[in-house]
Amino acid sequence: QSAAACPPRKPLEQYQADDALVALAAGQHDKASIHLVVVGHVDAGKSTLMGRLLHALGKVDQKAAHKNAKEAQAVGKPSFAWAFALDERPEERERGVTVDVALAHFDTPKYRVTLMDAPGHRDFVPSMITGTSQADVAVLVVDASVGEFEAGFAETQGTAGCGQTREHAQLVRSLGVDQLIVAVNKMDMVDYSQERFEEIRTIMAPWLKKLGFKEAGVQWVPVSGQLGENLWAAAEAPAFSQWAAATGLPHLVEAIDATHPPPRLTGMPLRLMATEGTKSFTLGQAAVGGKVVGGVLRAGTRVLVAPVMELATVKVVEMAGAAVAAAQAGDTVDVGLVGVDPLHLRAGTVLCDPEFPVAVASRFEVRIMTLDLRIPLLRGHQVMVHLHAESLPGRLVILKATLNPKTGEVLKERPRCVAARQAALAVVEIERPICCERFADYRMLGQVTLRDAGTTLAVGIITALEDV
Ligand code: GDP
Numbered sequence: 325q326s327a328a329a330c331p332p333r334k335p336l337e338q339y340q341a342d343d344a345l346v347a348l349a350a351g352q353h354d355k356a357s358i359h360l361v362v363v364g365h366v367d368a369g370k371s372t373l374m375g376r377l378l379h380a381l382g383k384v385d386q387k388a389a390h391k392n393a394k395e396a397q398a399v400g401k402p403s404f405a406w407a408f409a410l411d412e413r414p415e416e417r418e419r420g421v422t423v424d425v426a427l428a429h430f431d432t433p434k435y436r437v438t439l440m441d442a443p444g445h446r447d448f449v450p451s452m453i454t455g456t457s458q459a460d461v462a463v464l465v466v467d468a469s470v471g472e473f474e475a476g477f478a479e480t481q482g483t484a485g486c487g488q489t490r491e492h493a494q495l496v497r498s499l500g501v502d503q504l505i506v507a508v509n510k511m512d513m514v515d516y517s518q519e520r521f522e523e524i525r526t527i528m529a530p531w532l533k534k535l536g537f538k539e540a541g542v543q544w545v546p547v548s549g550q551l552g553e554n555l556w557a558a559a560e561a562p563a564f565s566q567w568a569a570a571t572g573l574p575h576l577v578e579a580i581d582a583t584h585p586p587p588r589l590t591g592m593p594l595r596l597m598a599t600e601g602t603k604s605f606t607l608g609q610a611a612v613g614g615k616v617v618g619g620v621l622r623a624g625t626r627v628l629v630a631p632v633m634e635l636a637t638v639k640v641v642e643m644a645g646a647a648v649a650a651a652q653a654g655d656t657v658d659v660g661l662v663g664v665d666p667l668h669l670r671a672g673t674v675l676c677d678p679e680f681p682v683a684v685a686s687r688f689e690v691r692i693m694t695l696d697l698r699i700p701l702l703r704g705h706q707v708m709v710h711l712h713a714e715s716l717p718g719r720l721v722i723l724k725a726t727l728n729p730k731t732g733e734v735l736k737e738r739p740r741c742v743a744a745r746q747a748a749l750a751v752v753e754i755e756r757p758i759c760c761e762r763f764a765d766y767r768m769l770g771q772v773t774l775r776d777a778g779t780t781l782a783v784g785i786i787t788a789l790e791d792v
Contacts, residue, residue, distance in 0.1 A: 336765055339680050341591040341619070349590070349620040349652035352643065357436040357654055358585045359615075361456045361501070363492040364465035365476030369509040373465060373549025374428075374439060377576065380556050381430040429644060434581040438656050458597075458615050458768060460585040461503040462496040463576075464489065466528070468520055468546070469513040477527070479696075490531075491695070491780065497535045498693055498783035500767050503583040504532065505543045507576060512548040516564035518571075521546045543579040586767070588653040593680035594619035594627065595766055596659065597759075599713045601669040606647075607640060607660035612669045614713075615656050617768040619677060622650040628678040629664050630759045635678060636664035671713035674759035674769070682769065686757040687721070689792040690772050692784030693729060693747050700741035701748075701781060709754050710773040718754035720774075725749045742782075750784075751792050762786050 362370045428439045456462065466489055467473055476489040496504065506528065514520040525544050532542055546568065547554045553561055554575045559568040574582060598614035621627070623641045628634070640660040641651050651657045659675065676682040694701060701720060709718040725734045729747035742748040752772065763770030763785035770786040 333683060334680050336593065336680060339591075339593045339677075345620045345622060345650065346590050346652065348622070349650035349655075352648045352650060352652075353436075353655075355431065355434070355436045356585065357438060357656075358460045358580075358583065359438045359458050359654075359656075360461050360463060360580065361459035361496070362439065362463045362465060363456070363496060365467065365488040365492075367472075368465040368467045368476060368489075369549045370465045373507065373509060373547065373555070376549055376552050377555050378428050378430055378439070380552070381432070381577070432577050432581050437580065456496055456499045456501060458599075458617075459496075459499075459501050461505065461580065461583045462501050463505045463507050464493055464496070465507045465509050465549075466524065467513075468508050468510050468524060470520075472510070473524055493532065494535055494695060495773070495780065495783060497537060499771050499773075500763075500785075502537065502541045503585070504537055504541060505545060505576070505579045505583070506532075507549075508544065508546045509549050511546045511553065511564060512551055512561070516546075516548075516553075516559075516561055516567075518567040543574065543582060545574060545576050545579050547576055585654070589618040589766065590620060590653045592618040592653070592766070593677035594621055594675065595677075595682055595761070595769060596621055596627075596657070596675040597712050597768060598669065598673040598675070599671050601666065601671070601673070607642065607658055608662070610636070610661045610664050610666040610669055611659060612661070612673055612675065613656075613658045614673075614675075615768070616651050616653050618653050618766050620650050620652050621657065621659065621675070623647070626678055627661075627675045628681050629661070629668060630674045630676055630682045631684040631757055632665075632668040632673075633681075633684075634664050634668060636661040636675075638675075672758060676759075682759045683761055683789050684757045684759055685789050686755070687751065687753045687792060688760060688772075688786050689724070689749065689751050689788035690784040691727070691732075691747065691749050691787050692742070692772070692774065692782040694742055694744055694782040695780055697744040697781060700743045702741045705776075707752075707774040707776050707781060709752060710775060711758060711760055711771065712769055714758045716755045716758070718752050718774075720750050721753045722751035723748060724751065749787070760786055760789065762789060 362374055364370050430437050466476055508521050508524050553559050553564055554568060556575060556577045558575055559565045595618035596614050596616050598612035600613045621641055623638050625638050626635055627638055629636050638659060639662050641648050642658040643651055643655055674682045703720060703723045705720045707718055707720060708715055723739050723742060726736045726739045726742060727747040727749060728735055761769035772784045772786060773780060774782045
């Protein structure tokens with residue numbers, strides 16, 4: 325598994341996409357797909373809200389649920405801590421929905437939506453990062469109840485349960501998501517008060533702007549998840565409908581349809597980011613589940629399995645449980661492979677174009693943004709490095725410069741430390757080589773989060789992989 329073993333990389337610019345193949349993959353879809361991640365303070369009502377929406381519009385993917393259950397003993401399966409947590413709810417059990425699914429799907433008039441639920445508890449931040457790194461759109465759920473919104477938005481960091489609204493919004497933005505829907509939830513608890521809704525918006529809007537969200541990228545939706553108000557249809561409670569209609573605010577589904585997912589990298593060399601090693605009857609012993617983040621994956625073709633660098637043949641590609649001829653960037657798929665050791669398939673595996681393979685590195689340059697640090701980051705600092713589905717111990721081996729966060733201009737070369745809320749250029753070294761890319765080439769393979777002892781220190785993007 326050494327980086328030296330990987331074949332020389334052809335420059336990505338030399339890649340010529342096969343138009344017929346791109347068209348074939350595009351033809352497998354009747355709707356554009358988007359990935360939605362739901363974040364917010366614990367108990368803000370994320371699961372309830374999404375549970376209602378799914379129940380109304382969705383398909384709890386029975387096949388996926390069944391598969392997940394069978395995979396309990398399968399090799400390399402991470403616990404999908406961020407998985408949709410409906411199974412925790414007795415009322416859902418009564419309804420007989422099998423819900424230990426990692427992903428759920430629902431259809432809006434415009435999109436096929438893949439939903440990822442991110443638990444609000446502090447311990448789940450790493451899984452939230454995995455979820456968010458795949459997301460196009462985030463729904464930030466805040467609790468409108470008096471005192472609860474304030475608690476979720478509190479600036480205190482470090483105490484479990486405190487102020488995750490801020491940390492989550494920061495992470496979402498830093499992980500490249502620029503489309504945000506703020507669902508102001510539990511409106512029933514505040515008598516559907518428009519003043520309360522406006523108060524929350526007035527507090528949060530400037531702060532979101534400071535985080536780098538554009539005004540046009542943020543939508544505000546007052547809802548009651550529990551009562552199903554303003555989720556998939558206009559508000560019905562009299563006290564709510566009165567003003568909601570007049571202000572022209574969308575309901576949640578309209579807000580989702582008004583988002584603009586980033587362009588898909590269909591014209592780039594293939595990259596499939598695996599979030600789990602898996603196996604099933606149709607897929608066979610050697611299979612992975614994950615997201616195509618670049619190019620097209622076609623059944624019957626050869627792919628390179630990284631970082632082990634073994635060639636394999638794609639036996640079958642499944643989308644939402646149905647076999648397809650090809651999948652494209654943006655699609656979530658399960659892939660059955662032949663010719664590869666199943667033990668080499670796990671979260672963090674990347675399937676790629678054998679001629680234009682993914683980079684495999686244990687050292688890279690990152691541009692980071694520190695969060696509310698208690699103590700500054702020093703050169704040599706030991707950190708946990710999270711990158712797509714991987715997390716491993718590493719070190720900040722070089723601090724190259726502190727930067728102006730807006731312009732990127734160098735403020736200080738070779739600083740001794742990086743303080744809270746600073747931007748910096750650094751070199752990170754990790755324990756073993758993993759699949760990664762420059763953020764500029766493949767966003768989802770180039771996002772890094774640095775954590776320590778349960779808190780997020782910094783988020784960043786990979787700016788260089790060679791000679792750093
Ligand atoms: P999560 O931790 O963000 O997933 O929150 P949950 O969905 O588990 O909800 C936390 C608590 O808030 C539960 O007791 C829910 O019943 C309650 N809750 C969720 N949504 C609403 C709502 O719209 N109105 C009211 N009154 N309670 C809600």
